[in-house]
Amino acid sequence: MSYTIDEIAAALGFRAEGDGTIRVDSVAEPASAAPGQLALAMKPDFAAALPQGAARAAMLWDGADWQGYGLSAAILAPRPRFAMAGLSAMMDAGQGYAPGIHPSAVIDPSAEIGADVAIGPLCVIGPGARIAAGSVLGPQVQIGWQAEIGPGGLLHAGVRIGARVRIGARFVAQPGACVGADGFSFVTPEPSGAERARASLGQEGTATAQAWARIHSLGAVSIGDDVELGANSCIDRGTVRDTRVGDGCKFDNLVQVGHNVIMGRDCLCCAQTGIAGSTVIGDHVVLGGQSGVSDNLTVGAGAVIGAASTVLSNVPAGRMMLGYPAVRMDTHVESYKGLRRLPRLFRDVADLKKAVSKLAGND
Amino acid sequence: MSYTIDEIAAALGFRAEGDGTIRVDSVAEPASAAPGQLALAMKPDFAAALPQGAARAAMLWDGADWQGYGLSAAILAPRPRFAMAGLSAMMDAGQGYAPGIHPSAVIDPSAEIGADVAIGPLCVIGPGARIAAGSVLGPQVQIGWQAEIGPGGLLHAGVRIGARVRIGARFVAQPGACVGADGFSFVTPEPSGAERARASLGQEGTATAQAWARIHSLGAVSIGDDVELGANSCIDRGTVRDTRVGDGCKFDNLVQVGHNVIMGRDCLCCAQTGIAGSTVIGDHVVLGGQSGVSDNLTVGAGAVIGAASTVLSNVPAGRMMLGYPAVRMDTHVESYKGLRRLPRLFRDVADLKKAVSKLAGND
């Protein structure tokens, strides 16, 4: 897999300058690039290291002085970060999964396998499952009873899709991702300590001794098109209806999406994020790493939840939230500054007490 | 799988009213219910949507005016949320795992497999493992050397049970759950920076350059009856004795239970909860999502730890805890209110300083 600079520029719709016949077979950071590699320098800070490497060509920002960096050719991109999407797709060597269906895969005769589907070694495809054309399953993937995978999916090693889950086109799932585990829903014969504590805002919490009865998850999971799910991440099935994930949502590793959650489109959930049961997330919401949203809440479209923040109440559309519990970003920053200035405040008040005592003639 | 309203009411021990011969094959939310579905409306808020759907029958709360919602029949439950446990168990279509032992499973000849055990495709059952009667293993499950699974277990795809782990009756494990990984226990030849920092409360922390030596986990994990473990959750083995989990504990997805932990019965650990090594958790403790308990602590029976809270000291029985570090819920709320009112306090003190200065004739 190698390309000339002209070929890359043409494929990406950018402008090439210099010797467009230079051929590259991979990309590299400026300082470590070999002559047959395309160096990537999205901004001047990075480009400064070009002379340390041996690249003859680089992808740079629009207007970059590529000759000044000693290059023979350059691809100039108006937004180099976005250009990386197309370029990296061209250059991705992938996981090397073989085409076709490996003989060790266990495929139920009632499963429907589309054209050009690749199924890796030791996969298990359940009864009535449907895998649409062009999907690729790595080794040891499991697709449950009557589950559906849309066209062009890429399911890496050990992905598990539960019964009756429906997934749209171009789904990408990293190793160990799990769609369709049972929701976490248990109930006690009488209201539990946790239920009463929530109802009474903590005034009464002590649990009486009761065992938990399981509420089975009768719904499944419905996932739109162009969704990605990270390694060992989980999206649970719904209790009565499906848990729903809109088109274009991207989930990083170790993310938890609880039962009955409804997510809009194009949301971004960074690693170790958790969304608790029955919460509704609008379109284009961004959840920072390790952040969480409690159950039965609403997060409006375009909201951004800061890293490691915990949402305990509804969030309006477009709001930036931070902290524990998460509040408007500016409120959090103000509280935080106040907290840092507290020691001085304590001293000021102590001084004032002395001064007032003196003025009052008490000493 | 379909039932009449009378059959469902009888099975659950509730009262049916209206036409008990109506037959339903599944459940639905009020607004989307078809005529052949049983609508579920646990409270008036939900029932208000019944006219939008086509349900002829619903499960409602005791005393509900079902005829007023245009229904032909109703099942009336004194605590509808609890009724969902029995109803959902009746209606659960499950994962469709086939009975019997799939020929692709790799089962050591010394393993003991009980009556009516189902073992799915590509499972691996190690030497001396014992799987008791009626257990069901989905695809690609792995049971280690001399591990024991009690009767009536349900282990979904890709669950992994390590050597010598012992699990009681009716265990349910979601995909990718792991019992019996090694504990995380490392030691340096001399006390490490982290050890000294803890001992000195942070006065000295800098680590000298030492490599970590592994302490092997010689214990296993002992799990009681009726325990559930979520997708990709982990319970580690103990160092010298077993890590222990009491009857009836329920763990959501991506939960971590460290080595040597002892848990009482009927605890509830929501998603992404972590319990660090050697901590002892009493009966009926509830840990909210993303909460954590540090190592070598005690959490008393019936305590409730709020979502995303971090327990860094012992918790008495029945206590509600919140925040970082977790404190009594009312203490946390008071601190939090104070934090929000800080900006005004700073202004008040500034005003006081001016006033006192003026009174003192300093200006």
Next chain:
Amino acid sequence: MSYTIDEIAAALGFRAEGDGTIRVDSVAEPASAAPGQLALAMKPDFAAALPQGAARAAMLWDGADWQGYGLSAAILAPRPRFAMAGLSAMMDAGQGYAPGIHPSAVIDPSAEIGADVAIGPLCVIGPGARIAAGSVLGPQVQIGWQAEIGPGGLLHAGVRIGARVRIGARFVAQPGACVGADGFSFVTPEPSGAERARASLGQEGTATAQAWARIHSLGAVSIGDDVELGANSCIDRGTVRDTRVGDGCKFDNLVQVGHNVIMGRDCLCCAQTGIAGSTVIGDHVVLGGQSGVSDNLTVGAGAVIGAASTVLSNVPAGRMMLGYPAVRMDTHVESYKGLRRLPRLFRDVADLKKAVSKLAGND
């Protein structure tokens, strides 16, 4: 597997006292030890329980009065916690994986398998993969295309190693651990709401409706010698170059290491820790459970990040950090104390206002 007290003492380089011919086959806690077990009591608190058990021999600290505890023999260790490393290695019965290559494993003919490598049932070894001498793979492990595992590795059930990942000697990976999933890197055609919010510190955040384009991960992961990775933990591949982990790093369960991260040597990452993309971690850094480090930061050598703390800015070498956002431990403690004393401060200021008002003749 049994040893005399003399044999154990000699192997560990410690001093045995009393009857060194006593034979033990396992270890136990003092109170539950049988006569054929070696009791472990690292400090007097634990040793006090020796009379409740039936141990004839124990491992104790240097100078312990073993005869006073009624023992017939003792191994005296200057730092008993460190002695556990060697002792537990001797006593570990392991997972019982069989030697040799199981016939059900699917191994590409182009893979290179070293001497004395064990490959368990239903493993998948991809084309061009190299597994060095003495490594042991449990059941259902997957090694990707051209990935390399160094000598003496131990990969437990269901571990997944992606294409082109390179791992050094004596790697230990717990079940479900995943090295080499794709990095979480997405970009919008125009700067996204989250990008603008970061750039403007939250002044403008609302996302316009844009879909996310995937940036493929062209790098792999390079891992040094003596690294351990916990159950269901993830280390993602780099975007252009490899993500890098230094010698001796130890990761607990459910840990996330993002794309492009560079870690020094001998770091310790406790359970559910997250390190976001492109962050650089120095040598001997310790991350407490559930802590996190944001992206593109630097954490200096020997720093210690407290449990559940969130690092949002660079950390100097040797610094102890705590809280959200993480600050110096002493700063955090001071702020925290101030927060607890806030209610009294509000009362003091209210009293002062009254007093000043009175002095000013306003009442």
